[in-house]
Amino acid sequence: AQSVTQLGSHVSVSEGALVLLRCNYSSSVPPYLFWYVQYPNQGLQLLLKYTTGATLVKGINGFEAEFKKSETSFHLTKPSAHMSDAAEYFCAVSVPGTALIFGKGTTLSVSS
Amino acid sequence: DARVTQTPRDKVTEMGQEVTMRCQPILGHNTVFWYRQTMMQGLELLAYFRNRAPLDDSGMPKDRFSAEMPDATLATLKIQPSEPRDSAVYFCASGGQSSYNEQFFGPGTRLTVL
Numbered sequence: 001a002q003s004v005t006q007l008g009s010h011v012s013v014s015e016g017a018l019v020l021l022r023c024n025y026s027s028s029v030p031p032y033l034f035w036y037v038q039y040p041n042q043g044l045q046l047l048l049k050y051t052t053g054a055t056l057v058k059g060i061n062g063f064e065a066e067f068k069k070s071e072t073s074f075h076l077t078k079p080s081a082h083m084s085d086a087a088e089y090f091c092a093v094s095v096p097g098t099a100l101i102f103g104k105g106t107t108l109s110v111s112s
Numbered sequence: 113d114a115r116v117t118q119t120p121r122d123k124v125t126e127m128g129q130e131v132t133m134r135c136q137p138i139l140g141h142n143t144v145f146w147y148r149q150t151m152m153q154g155l156e157l158l159a160y161f162r163n164r165a166p167l168d169d170s171g172m173p174k175d176r177f178s179a180e181m182p183d184a185t186l187a188t189l190k191i192q193p194s195e196p197r198d199s200a201v202y203f204c205a206s207g208g209q210s211s212y213n214e215q216f217f218g219p220g221t222r223l224t225v226l
Contacts, residue, residue, distance in 0.1 A: 042220075
């Protein structure tokens with residue numbers, strides 16, 4: 001069975017600082033991996049996904065994530081945080097024929 | 113701009129009343145998911161359908177919740193009778209034919225049961 005662990009339920013950074021949100025997964029077969037973002041009072045929006053091929057994936061709003069099979073990780077990064085990045089971020093995993101399994105989410109706060 | 117739509121956006125009701133939430137998936141998508149989000153439990157998968165057939169509803173309390181897809185453009189989630197512990201935001205998501213399982217989420221229905 002697949003599972004996802006997001007390390008840190010709350011991350012705080014200063015505007016302009018590096019953003020690093022951690023995600024580790026468990027899967028017995030090659031997984032598909034996703035990061036979603038949820039702004040207040042909105043639904044989840046896809047940031048980026050890894051399916052096959054290049055392990056460094058670029059998404060919207062300057063975010064990227066790297067699939068590291070040896071570390072079973074799919075951490076999300078952004079070089080320079082912006083106030084508008086404050087939101088909740090969800091990592092998710094799936095394999096063909098199954099639904100997405102979501103992590104518990106990480107709330108990102110950005111201070112000026 | 114294709115989007116998942118959900119109605120109503122907000123619902124306040126009294127304990128014991130029936131609640132019906134509706135979802136219109138993106139045209140052409142064949143998979144529909146229902147999630148519930150609360151502060152305590154986070155995002156929980158309640159049920160999902162593929163080609164209108166229920167594939168998994170193990171996350172749904174069977175005694176009071178029911179989910180259906182009367183047709184390819186409408187999915188419904190009903191709670192009868194509603195209880196205060198059902199207060200949450202309910203999200204619908206739809207997915208296409210891709211095997212990657214990417215899901216597109218609606219804006220949610222915020223349910224408050226008094």
